[in-house]
Amino acid sequence: MIKGSCCCGTVKFELLKQPSMMGTCHCSRCRKVGASTIVFVKKEDLKWVEGKEHVKMFQPEEPYKYERSFCTICGTSLGEILSDMDSFPIAANTLDSGLEIKNSFHEFVDEKPDWYEICDDAKQSKGHPDT
Ligand SMILES: [Zn+2]
Ligand SMILES: [Zn+2]
Numbered sequence: 001m002i003k004g005s006c007c008c009g010t011v012k013f014e015l016l017k018q019p020s021m022m023g024t025c026h027c028s029r030c031r032k033v034g035a036s037t038i039v040f041v042k043k044e045d046l047k048w049v050e051g052k053e054h055v056k057m058f059q060p061e062e063p064y065k066y067e068r069s070f071c072t073i074c075g076t077s078l079g080e081i082l083s084d085m086d087s088f089p090i091a092a093n094t095l096d097s098g099l100e101i102k103n104s105f106h107e108f109v110d111e112k113p114d115w116y117e118i119c120d121d122a123k124q125s126k127g128h129p130d131t
Contacts, residue, residue, distance in 0.1 A: 002097040004090070006076035011051035013081070015041055015095075022092060023105040023129070024122075026112035029060075033068055035077040035091035037103060042087050057082045105129045 002015040019039035030036045055078060057069040069078045079090035092099075106112075106124045123129065 002095060002099070004094045005096055006051070006071035006074055006078065006094065008071065008074035008076070010054050010073045011071045011076070011078065011094075012049035013052075014047045014049060016045040016047060017042070018100050020087070020101075021105075022099070022101050022103045023089075023107060024103055025107050026116070027108035028111055029064060029066075029068075030108075031113070033070075033077045035068070035079050035093065037092040038079055038089035039092045039095070039099070039101070040087055040089050043083070043085065046081070052082075055082060 002018065003012070004015065005012045019041050021040045022037065024037045026036065051071070054072050055069050056072045057067050060066055060068070067080055067083070069080065069082050070076065071078065076094065077091050078094055080088040081090045103120060103122050105122050106118055107128055108126065109118070109124045110126045118124065
């Protein structure tokens with residue numbers, strides 16, 4: 001069981017299984033919302049404990065297509081935690097438990113600021129890893 005929460009503790013959830021994958025996105029969008037490192041979770045493995053009603057989802061403006069959700073009390077970025085997809089990314093920052101996986105890719109590395117140096121051997125790509 002993996003526990004996750006926002007900074008103020010209003011939002012609490014659990015993951016019944018380990019996330020399938022961890023990656024880091026260096027695009028300006030992910031950087032600004034503070035959710036660069038994400039883990040992919042299956043919808044069926046996400047169990048809400050409390051605070052779901054305090055999560056607000058923002059739709060992206062063109063050309064961006066990924067929604068973002070936040071705790072409306074403290075602003076913690078929660079990734080796509082309200083998604084209806086079978087599998088979706090949530091911000092790794094929100095997890096309170098240790099994980100068995102490590103970062104396995106860096107995407108949008110061409111948008112990475114110079115002050116951030118990649119210090120692991122994970123695969124790098126300019127866009128999404130599968131493009
Ligand atoms: Zn909060
Ligand atoms: Zn991104």
